[in-house]
Amino acid sequence: SLPHYTNIMASPPPPDNTSSLLMSLLNPTPLAAVVAVITIILTPLLLHFLIFRTRDSTTLPTFLLLGPASSGKTTLMTAFASSPSETRTSQSPLSLECNIPASLTTSQKFRSTNDPSLRGVHRFLLQDTPGHGKLRPHAIEMISADTRGVVFVLDASAQEWSDAAEYLYGVLLRVQKLLDTPGNKRDVFPVLVACNKSDLFTALPAGRIRSVLETELEKVREGRSRGVVGVGEEEEEVDVLGGGGGFTFEALEELGVKVVFKSASTLTDGWRLSLGEWVGESL
Numbered sequence: 001s002l003p004h005y006t007n008i009m010a011s012p013p014p015p016d017n018t019s020s021l022l023m024s025l026l027n028p029t030p031l032a033a034v035v036a037v038i039t040i041i042l043t044p045l046l047l048h049f050l051i052f053r054t055r056d057s058t059t060l061p062t063f064l065l066l067g068p069a070s071s072g073k074t075t076l077m078t079a080f081a082s083s084p085s086e087t088r089t090s091q092s093p094l095s096l097e098c099n100i101p102a103s104l105t106t107s108q109k110f111r112s113t114n115d116p117s118l119r120g121v122h123r124f125l126l127q128d129t130p131g132h133g134k135l136r137p138h139a140i141e142m143i144s145a146d147t148r149g150v151v152f153v154l155d156a157s158a159q160e161w162s163d164a165a166e167y168l169y170g171v172l173l174r175v176q177k178l179l180d181t182p183g184n185k186r187d188v189f190p191v192l193v194a195c196n197k198s199d200l201f202t203a204l205p206a207g208r209i210r211s212v213l214e215t216e217l218e219k220v221r222e223g224r225s226r227g228v229v230g231v232g233e234e235e236e237e238v239d240v241l242g243g244g245g246g247f248t249f250e251a252l253e254e255l256g257v258k259v260v261f262k263s264a265s266t267l268t269d270g271w272r273l274s275l276g277e278w279v280g281e282s283l
Contacts, residue, residue: 104280165216
C-alpha cells in the first residue's frame with residue numbers, strides 16, 4: 001500500500017509591522033498629513049510660549065527705597081536706572097527695573113576674569129515710596145520677608161536729625177521683627193543708609209552721620225520705652241531696637257540687621273557705582 005501523506009497547507013507569514021509603518025509614513029492619509037503639518041507648526045510656538053512665560057514669571061529681587069521727604073529717593077532711583085534724571089516729588093510707589101554687571105555680585109568675585117558669566121548682568125527692582133510723614137507707616141509695612149534689602153535715603157546736609165532718626169527707627173524695628181518671625185529663613189537683612197547730596201558744602205561725611213544717628217536712635221528708643229500708660233491700663237511690652245544696653249549698630253548687626261553707610265550724590269552720578277556695589281553684595 002502507498003504511504004499516506006497528510007496535506008498540510010502552509011500558513012501565510014505574519015504581517016511585517018515595520019513595513020506597514022513605513023508604507024503608512026510614505027503614503028499618509030489626508031487626515032494624517034494634516035495632523036503632521038499642524039504638529040510641526042504648533043510645537044515651536046508652544047515651546048516659545050512656555051519658555052518666555054516661565055522667564056517673565058520669575059520674580060526679580062526687590063530693594064525698597066525709604067526716607068524722609070525731599071531726601072532725593074526718586075532722583076536717586078531714576079539716576080541709577082537711566083542718568084540723567086529730573087527731580088520729582090513722589091506721592092505713590094514707583095518701581096523701576098535696573099541691572100548691574102554680574103561682576104559686582106558676591107557669587108562672581110572668585111571666578112576667573114575670563115569667565116563668560118562675568119559679562120552678563122543681574123536684574124532687580126528698585127521700588128520707591130513716598131516720604132510724607134502721614135504715609136510712612138504704609139511705607140514701613142511694605143518691608144516684607146520677600147524684600148531683598150532696604151535703602152534708607154537721607155539728606156547729608158540736613159541741620160536736624162531727629163525726624164530722620166524717628167523714621168529710621170521704625171524701619172529698623174520692622175526689619176528686626178521680620179528676622180525674629182517664626183519660620184524666618186534669613187540670617188541677614190541688608191540695610192543701606194544712603195547719605196545723599198554729599199556734594200553740598202554743609203554735607204556731613206557718612207561716618208559722622210552714623211555717629212549722629214546712633215545717638216538720635218538711642219533717644220528715640222528711650223522715649224518709646226517710657227511710653228505713657230493711662231490709669232487702669234496695663235503696661236504693654238515694648239519692642240526694643242537692638243536689644244538691651246545702649247544702642248549701637250554693631251549690636252543691631254548681631255541680630256541680623258546689617259546697616260551700611262555710604263555717601264554720594266546724584267549730580268555726580270556717584271550712586272551708580274556705590275549703590276551697584278551694595279546691591280551686588282546683597283544679591
